[in-house]
Each structure stands twice: as structure tokens, then as C-alpha cells.
Amino acid sequence: xxxxxxxxxxxxxxxxxxxxxxLLGHETIAYxxxxxxxxxxxxxxxxxxxxxxxxxxxxxxxxxxxxxxLAFGHEPFVIGVVVLLIIAINLRMNKESIIPLAVxxxxxxMGNPTDDFTGLAVNRFLLVMVGVFxxxxxxxxxxxxxxxxxxYHKVTSTNDEIIxxxxxxxxxxxxxxxxxxxxxxxSDALLKVENLFELxxxxxxxxxxxxxxxxxxxVLFRQMITASKQAQHILESLSKHDNVIHQLPETMHEALVAxxxxxxxxxxxxxxxxxxxxxxxxxxxxYEEITDEKRNLVSMFLNSRDHKQFDEEEWMTFLPVxxxxxxxxxxxxHLDRLVEGFYTYHTDDNEVYITEKETY
Numbered sequence: 592x593x594x595x596x597x598x599x600x601x602x603x604x605x606x607x608x609x610x611x612x613x614l615l616g617h618e619t620i621a622y623x624x625x626x627x628x629x630x631x632x633x634x635x636x637x638x639x640x641x642x643x644x645x646x647x648x649x650x651x652x653x654x655x656x657x658x659x660x661l662a663f664g665h666e667p668f669v670i671g672v673v674v675l676l677i678i679a680i681n682l683r684m685n686k687e688s689i690i691p692l693a694v695x696x697x698x699x700x701m702g703n704p705t706d707d708f709t710g711l712a713v714n715r716f717l718l719v720m721v722g723v724f725x726x727x728x729x730x731x732x733x734x735x736x737x738x739x740x741x742x743y744h745k746v747t748s749t750n751d752e753i754i755x756x757x758x759x760x761x762x763x764x765x766x767x768x769x770x771x772x773x774x775x776x777x778s779d780a781l782l783k784v785e786n787l788f789e790l791x792x793x794x795x796x797x798x799x800x801x802x803x804x805x806x807x808x809x810v811l812f813r814q815m816i817t818a819s820k821q822a823q824h825i826l827e828s829l830s831k832h833d834n835v836i837h838q839l840p841e842t843m844h845e846a847l848v849a850x851x852x853x854x855x856x857x858x859x860x861x862x863x864x865x866x867x868x869x870x871x872x873x874x875x876x877x878y879e880e881i882t883d884e885k886r887n888l889v890s891m892f893l894n895s896r897d898h899k900q901f902d903e904e905e906w907m908t909f910l911p912v913x914x915x916x917x918x919x920x921x922x923x924x925h926l927d928r929l930v931e932g933f934y935t936y937h938t939d940d941n942e943v944y945i946t947e948k949e950t951y
Contacts, residue, residue, distance in 0.1 A: 601628060605627045607728065608721055609623060623725070627729075644688075646720070648696075655697060656673055660700075661708070665701055692719075743862075745787060753826055756773060811929050818926050822919060835909050892910075
């Protein structure tokens, strides 16, 4: 079993908060650890941007908790009302991400109040803040997340699965029940990739030189995701119109298979090129060859209609598939040019940090 950096970071934050609370003389130090668990963020930038929101939300939760306990007691329904108010207020302020920590703060303060409730409330609020600041320190200093590495491996693994199914489909070697299950998994994986990309995009480098290089990679990864999503669209369309594929004229079917085999190989080669496993030397003649292949496919498809090689309805049904393949080719060419430019210009700044695949 391998543990990712996020897991280690959470453990460090909880440990640090417990030690800090004990050193400050608090008795119920577990509350600090609980707050640290909820306060850990997936990126340094997100931790910095949320720290002030977390402080505000905790102050609001503490004030509501104290006011309602003093006014109405500490019955369970009172705690429930406070939780509802906290959720509603934070939703109104578009601060959904800090709701769990704010709710935990209120429950910690309102649970089992003593005669000296105000002093207890202050003590527990400080414990929560110890947890919040411990998580902030860990986010800031320890084990900065390797989003570039994680993102690349998630893109390539998701892309490999999509491409594999495209090849199986066009060669009529598909188990459709398994395909349906994997299509859902691929869609979920692409959504996770996009979420991870948002974390990577939000990262910041202290040095401007490094930040410019990172922003160039942000553009690259955005196009990688676009190309993978386009491959997913092709897979969905091929799966939907699989009956038409079987009825294509032989020459048209061979051209389709050849084009998709060519493009999927091209896609894999571009991703390997970014990692440095393929030489970055695509020529203009190669791009012209790609354009010629697109034109030949379109021309053959149009001719198949003119020669009535299959009926009008089937031709119209398959037209979107051809359009998706052309768009896929365009996206891949754009990605290839970006990778080519990345290794051609700003060579002193552009560095790729891809290592062995890690768990997250």
C-alpha cells in the first residue's frame, strides 16, 4: 500500500495541531486535531486564499453558538438550528468549501456546555483556530503537492483507456457490456482530471520566471484535456452508431480505421513527447500530411454519398462522426504545436517534472 502526499500532509497537520494544543495548555486537544483535518487544503494557493475565509467562518460560528446557547440553551434542536443558519449564511456568501469546518466549530462549542460556558466557548474556539493554523502551516511548508506529475499521469491513463476502446470498436472486437461500464468510468475520470487541472492552474510560484514557465504548462495541460475529451466524444459517437460502422462500404471502412489508428497513435506520441520520450521535431511536411489525410477522409465520405454506396439516412447519421474525427485531428495538431513550441522556445525556463506515478 502506498500513501500519497495528501494523506501524509493531513497526518502531519493533525499531529502538529495536537502538539501545539498540548503545549498551549489545552485539555481537550482532540478538537484541534479535528479542525486541522477539515482545514487541510489540496494546494498551497487554495490554503492561502481560504485562510481568511476560515477565520471569518469560525468567528461567525462561534458567535452564533454562544448567542443561541445563552438565549435558548443547548438542546439538540438548538444546535440543529445553528447548523442550518451557518450552512445558509455560507451558501449565501458563496463559501461552500468552508461549511464543514464552520459546522464542526459550532458543534464543538455548543456540545456539553458547563457553568462557565463563555470561558469554555473561548477555549474551544481557540482549539479550532490552533487546528486551522496548524493545517495552514503544513499546507504552506510541508510536502507541496506535485499536481503536474499527478495531472500528467491521470491524463495519460484516462487517455489510454479511451484510445483502447476506440481501436476495439473500429476493429469490431468489443464487449458492449464492458464498454458501457468503462465509458462511465472514463467520463468520471475526465471530470477528476478537470478538477485536478483547476488545482494546478491555481498554484503560484514565488519567482516570476518560474511562474511564466508554469503558465505555459497550464496552456499545454488544458489542450491535453481538450484532446482527451474529443477522443471521448468520438468513442461515444462510434459506440452509438456502431451498427452504421458495420454497414460502411469497404473502402470507407478501411479509410476510417486507418485514420483513427493514425490519430490515436499520434495522440499517444504527443503525450510521450511532452515527457521527453519522443524527440520534439515535428516538421511542417508532417502537418501537411495530417491535413491531406483529413481531406481524403472527407472526400471519400462525400463521394460515398454521390455514388449511393449507403442510403441517405445512414450517411446523415454518420456525418457527425466524421466531423468529430476532423475536430480531433485539429486538436491533436494544436497540442503537438504547443509541445513543439514548449521545447523550442524558452528552453532555459521550461522544465518538465514527471516522475513515477503516485497515488493521490
